Amino acid sequence: MSHTVYDCSSIAQRTAGLKHAARALAADACVVLPTDTVYGIGADAFSARGVATLLAAKGRSRAMPPPVLIAHAGVLDGLADEVSDDARALAAAFWPGGLTLILHAHPSLGWDLGETHGTVALRVPDDELAQALLIESGPLAVSSANRTGHPAALSAGAAVGMLGDAVEVYLDDGPRPADRPGTPEGDPVSSSIVDCTGETPLLVRHGAVSLARLRAVVPAVTPADGDEELEGAPAEAPADAADRPEGSGSHAMSEIDPEAGPGPEPVPAPAPADRPAAPAPAQAAAAQGLAASLVARSVPGPAARPEVDQDRTRAQHPAAPGQPRPLSVDEAARLVARGLDGA
Helix, strand or coil: CCCEEEECCCHHHHHHHHHHHHHHHHCCCCEEEECCCCEEEEEECCCHHHHHHHHHHHCCCCCCCCCEECCCHHHHHHHEECCCHHHHHHHHHHCCCCEEEEEEECCCCCCCCCCCCCEEEEECCCCHHHHHHHHHHCCEEEEECCCCCCCCCCCHHHHHHHHHHHCCEEEECCCCCCCECCECCCCCEECEEEECCCCCCEEEECCCCCHHHHHHHCCCCEECCCCCHHHHCCCECCCCCCCCCHHHCCCCCCCCCCCEECCCCCCCCCCCCCCCCCCCHHHHHHHHHHHHHHHHHHCCCCCCCCHHHHHHCCCCCCCCCCCCCCCCHHHHHHHHHHHCCCC
16 A cells, blocks of 8 residues: 655645545545644544554554544543543543543444553544544544654654555644644643543643643542642653553553643633533533534444443452453553553
């Protein structure tokens, strides 16, 4: 398979590139796209073959599944289950931007991202071209556009040099991270990661959105490591996860790539009750409809309820001798956090 590079500084090339990328994704191929930090390699999140191609192109196993990027928060309820009020408040305040939310994956979805243990990591990137593609294609499984063990690509050319014909379409929109106030050029910062699968939101990685800013919206956010002194120093994203054992966590959003966020931003003013106002019924219905339509475009038909999600809704029984013990959702979320090493 040969590849095509589109110069998206040209309107004609941008239009042609987005159309070609959408066709490639629908055909289970991979594309390279810019994000708000570095370039990412993406596949249709609902295509098992596409996700397998993405992992093979990077040289990674199913033990390190990619996160999912979405165009906007209206898609949230189509992909995640049991979304808490705290998670909704954080999404409303910091999407698009440098915040990744760990949530329960919706039990009705027929997708296979790898060994996710019933959870999914979601983020809305703060990049116009990435959002345009996401609107056209639906949710994408995305990881940094590089071979495991190599630096994340900061340009389309660098991605071509590492991935070559393993990718069908490259959308070239200039160097990343894009120059923006508060973001040092060439110095992407990891996204902050909040685990919203339990009763208390846990900050499992310090990053672009400080603990103080998170608490301005949801005061209950608690650092999983108990370290509140790091809140003023967002963590730099590592170049790669190659030095970490592959089995160390699900949703291993390695490198800095699409899950890294932009630099520091002003602290948003909290609502009087520290929660955004609930959407009007008409707005909520519209968001639900939009989420359903985007998911429907990617799912070929009704999917069987995944066994891992059935395990989440009933008591788990002890494993037989010699068999591994099933993971609880809380345990899975901890593994997710350990795998999110630069995203």
